[in-house]
Amino acid sequence: GAGVSQSPRYKVAKRGQDVALRCDPISGHVSLFWYQQALGQGPEFLTYFQNEAQLDKSGLPSDRFFAERPEGSVSTLKIQRTQQEDSAVYLCASSVDGGIAGELFFGEGSRLTVL
Amino acid sequence: SQKIEQNSEALNIQEGKTATLTCNYTNYSPAYLQWYRQDPGRGPVFLLLIRENEKEKRKERLKVTFDTTLKQSLFHITASQPADSATYLCALPFSGGYNKLIFGAGTRLAVHP
Numbered sequence: 144g145a146g147v148s149q150s151p152r153y154k155v156a157k158r159g160q161d162v163a164l165r166c167d168p169i170s171g172h173v174s175l176f177w178y179q180q181a182l183g184q185g186p187e188f189l190t191y192f193q194n195e196a197q198l199d200k201s202g203l204p205s206d207r208f209f210a211e212r213p214e215g216s217v218s219t220l221k222i223q224r225t226q227q228e229d230s231a232v233y234l235c236a237s238s239v240d241g242g243i244a245g246e247l248f249f250g251e252g253s254r255l256t257v258l
Numbered sequence: 259s260q261k262i263e264q265n266s267e268a269l270n271i272q273e274g275k276t277a278t279l280t281c282n283y284t285n286y287s288p289a290y291l292q293w294y295r296q297d298p299g300r301g302p303v304f305l306l307l308i309r310e311n312e313k314e315k316r317k318e319r320l321k322v323t324f325d326t327t328l329k330q331s332l333f334h335i336t337a338s339q340p341a342d343s344a345t346y347l348c349a350l351p352f353s354g355g356y357n358k359l360i361f362g363a364g365t366r367l368a369v370h371p
Contacts, residue, residue: 147301174357176358178361183363184363184364185262185347185349185361185362185363185364186302186347186361187361188352188358188359188360191358199358234301234302236301238357244289244290244307244309244351244357245357246292246304246307247294247302247304247357247359248304249301249302249303250301251299251300251301252299252300252301
């Protein structure tokens with residue numbers, strides 16, 4: 144597709160449920176990032192992939208959060224045993240390569256609400 | 259730790275005027291700085307990048323300045339239009355050799371007809 148695609152756009156989960164959020168980056172983009180955005184705040188870094196390698200997962204808030212990009216294209220962010228504090232918009236972004244100063248192309252985000 | 263500050267209060271201006279948004283940072287010497295626009299319910303969209311050796315960058319009605327001594331960037335929209343109403347995010351790279359960005363909280367701009 145022409146841009147970064149994320150699904151689902153909206154997800155409501157009961158506390159304790161597992162959720163999976165999908166990101167389809169721009170074809171050929173080497174770098175993929177996941178960000179979490181709380182209401183009224185800027186995006187906060189979660190994790191970074193260069194192709195299929197997860198090079199940085201320092202922003203993942205707990206071991207309930209897990210991300211993968213097994214073939215270097217589509218990525219999935221999984222949250223196990225969701226908690227209310229996990230409610231946020233999860234943004235995926237890709238860039239052409241991991242080089243410094245590249246522009247990030249963001250998807251529309253997946254809004255997660257945990258009841 | 260690295261910190262970015264943007265005006266948390268919304269900026270309200272009249273159509274046709276110049277909007278000026280501020281981004282301040284501390285404990286940091288970034289090689290470049292980026293500005294993004296975010297509309298409600300949408301992902302951020304890249305606008306401009308300015309490097310540490312550039313004092314000013316322009317793109318159509320947008321102008322960005324970068325003062326590494328003051329640790330500040332100013333983002334200007336001239337001849338503002340209601341369609342410019344959005345949240346504007348400032349972003350700087352973490353150190354680490356790749357484009358991992360830290361974002362400010364953003365400033366909401368409202369341009370009134």
